[in-house]
Amino acid sequence: MTVVIDRATGKRRGGRAPRPGPLQRLKHAYRKYWYAYAMTAPVVVVLGVLVLYPLLRGIYLTFTDATSLNSARTIGVNHIDATYEFIGLDNYADILWGPTAYDRFWSHFLWTIVWTALCVLLHYVIGLGLALLLNQKLKGRTFYRLILVLPWAVPTFVTVFGWRFMLADGGIINSMLDAVHLPSPLWLEDTFWQRTAAIMVNTWCGVPFMMVSLLGGLQSIDPVLYEAAEMDGANAWQRFRNVTLPGLQSVSSTVVLLGIIWTFNQFAIIFLLFGDTAPDAQILVTWAYQLGFGQQPRDYAQSAAYGVLLLSILIVFTSVYRRWLARNEQQLAI
Numbered sequence: 001m002t003v004v005i006d007r008a009t010g011k012r013r014g015g016r017a018p019r020p021g022p023l024q025r026l027k028h029a030y031r032k033y034w035y036a037y038a039m040t041a042p043v044v045v046v047l048g049v050l051v052l053y054p055l056l057r058g059i060y061l062t063f064t065d066a067t068s069l070n071s072a073r074t075i076g077v078n079h080i081d082a083t084y085e086f087i088g089l090d091n092y093a094d095i096l097w098g099p100t101a102y103d104r105f106w107s108h109f110l111w112t113i114v115w116t117a118l119c120v121l122l123h124y125v126i127g128l129g130l131a132l133l134l135n136q137k138l139k140g141r142t143f144y145r146l147i148l149v150l151p152w153a154v155p156t157f158v159t160v161f162g163w164r165f166m167l168a169d170g171g172i173i174n175s176m177l178d179a180v181h182l183p184s185p186l187w188l189e190d191t192f193w194q195r196t197a198a199i200m201v202n203t204w205c206g207v208p209f210m211m212v213s214l215l216g217g218l219q220s221i222d223p224v225l226y227e228a229a230e231m232d233g234a235n236a237w238q239r240f241r242n243v244t245l246p247g248l249q250s251v252s253s254t255v256v257l258l259g260i261i262w263t264f265n266q267f268a269i270i271f272l273l274f275g276d277t278a279p280d281a282q283i284l285v286t287w288a289y290q291l292g293f294g295q296q297p298r299d300y301a302q303s304a305a306y307g308v309l310l311l312s313i314l315i316v317f318t319s320v321y322r323r324w325l326a327r328n329e330q331q332l333a334i
Helices: 022-060 090-097 099-135 143-154 156-169 172-179 191-219 223-231 236-247 248-266 268-274 284-293 300-333
Strands: 073-075 076-078
Touching: 022 076, 022 143, 022 156, 022 300, 090 099, 090 300, 099 143, 099 248, 143 191, 156 191, 156 268, 191 236, 191 268, 223 236, 236 248, 248 268, 248 300, 268 284, 284 300
Parallel strands: none
Antiparallel strands: 073 076
16 A cells, blocks of 8 residues: 655555444454453343333333323223323422422432431441451451441341331330430431431441441551651551551542442331331432332322432432542642
8 A cells, every 4th residue: 555645734645544434343343352242241131121221211201290090000801001191391390399399309308418428427437446446456356357247247127127126115225225214215206316216227237338348448558657657756646647548548439439329329227117107207219219109199200200310419429529539639649
């Protein structure tokens, strides 16, 4: 092939083969990576059936007035076709600024934010404290690790039902408070104490994961850094602030992000602890369930709209959080 260089522009002409079309590139990629495509195809199919289709179906329902009264259903031998209609963005407008938007959305949104912030803060602080303790040379350290990981290993419904028995009026917690002449809170009846109880149970369930993750991060910090800090005269707090916390930064950023996402969508603890008896203690995800499956008629459209709003909130938060972390890492690198 002859290559011609234009002296005026300096560009090469005729030296590069024409770019193949999309179909040819697809055939080339298939011939080159067919094994990888074959290995990932089952996962793609499963994700498409279990995640993509329900997601697209849910997004479509948010633009309708679908309820259990106008959806397609079969009663005996009779099949009734769906009669719900397309109503555009009315569901979102009604949820966000409708006549009772505060009671139906904003109050639950604010409580969800408070719930998430307090739970993740307690998870991190208690988990870090226990990780620091277990990172010391203690006698029986392996036994302590097993005991502290136990709440994480027990199925969630067993843990929550156990807490229900302990928090009941005649449970062990109120009995102990009565024994020392302290007032007995209505853990499962009063809104404030319901929320307090939910945070207690979620903290109990979430601390082991944070502890194990941070303990792994602590053990990856080079001990030479601590020795150098001690030689420079740094006290325990200065070593913790200037060596431990920077060494845990990458682990902390990941587990905090996961903790926020999991706690924001924590359905099991609230649902199993209160069922439908605590409307003011419901977070957004359990409130969406109540709308779609816990009342009559079931409001599928509004429940799906809550789900889309939850997904949107988490996507925005994750994007901002990752950008904030990237900017901090760039500043530290400088």
